[in-house]
Amino acid sequence: MPLTLITRGSKHGRCNICGAVGPLTEDHTPPKGCVRPTAMMLEHAVDRLEMRKGIKAKANDGVKYRTLCSRCNNALLGGRYDPALIDFVNRVSGLLESPLLLPATVTVPAKPHLIARAVWGHMAAVGVDRYPKGPDTEMLREFFLDESLPLPRQLNFYYWLYPYRRQALIKDAGVLDMRGGNAVFWMMKFYPMAFAIWRTDSGYRSNYRDLAQYRSGRPSDVQYVMLDLHSIPHELILEAPTETQAIMYGQEAIVANGRPPLGRVLRV
Numbered sequence: 001m002p003l004t005l006i007t008r009g010s011k012h013g014r015c016n017i018c019g020a021v022g023p024l025t026e027d028h029t030p031p032k033g034c035v036r037p038t039a040m041m042l043e044h045a046v047d048r049l050e051m052r053k054g055i056k057a058k059a060n061d062g063v064k065y066r067t068l069c070s071r072c073n074n075a076l077l078g079g080r081y082d083p084a085l086i087d088f089v090n091r092v093s094g095l096l097e098s099p100l101l102l103p104a105t106v107t108v109p110a111k112p113h114l115i116a117r118a119v120w121g122h123m124a125a126v127g128v129d130r131y132p133k134g135p136d137t138e139m140l141r142e143f144f145l146d147e148s149l150p151l152p153r154q155l156n157f158y159y160w161l162y163p164y165r166r167q168a169l170i171k172d173a174g175v176l177d178m179r180g181g182n183a184v185f186w187m188m189k190f191y192p193m194a195f196a197i198w199r200t201d202s203g204y205r206s207n208y209r210d211l212a213q214y215r216s217g218r219p220s221d222v223q224y225v226m227l228d229l230h231s232i233p234h235e236l237i238l239e240a241p242t243e244t245q246a247i248m249y250g251q252e253a254i255v256a257n258g259r260p261p262l263g264r265v266l267r268v
């Protein structure tokens, strides 16, 4: 399968989340408010890891996908779920910038049901014309559209501290681990958090914190979410394989690095 960096499909088409056909709108992934939209250089994760020259693409104000209908993008993702994600990552950023000596594990007030929907929604926006998601398509669509539904028992919503500037958006990657089992996952990394969505029946064993632990309660409830500050996974975890792993990539796997401003540097 050729590696591509296509982020904008046609202006009219099928929404990646709800499947409705109509005008499509652009989604910032990760959302504005979590990261400041800035000039980025995009590369396919495989090219980046293997240090080979592949396709590169410029993005002038962050990574955007034109793949969602206005209702999913603006009313639900931007209007309802993103504020919870933005509040959470801003609180974590505040902790990292704090001059206080922080304990190994802290609790952060958050709305995990809404954060899980925001993370899933932005990952669903990745990739042009990607509405069908396999046997779980309908379940995931209903989960996103109806916030009264509980977090799906089929999924883990892992999260961990990611104190790095490089961004990664990786969809349909697979990990085969001699010790941990295997799984297909979606993953989004941006300062200061990483999130990964897995099927619970994958058999993969991991020690990550999981938003699904906070399945009880209502979507608007503030819950105290545990976050480990001292044991931080490597920047390239689940991108570059460890000695016991093989990692396979699907079509959508983009890493984005800050791009220096174009033009000659003026010296005075």
Ligand SMILES: [Zn+2]
Residues within 6 Å of the ligand: 015, 016, 017, 018, 019, 020, 068, 069, 070, 071, 072, 073
């Ligand atoms: Zn939609």
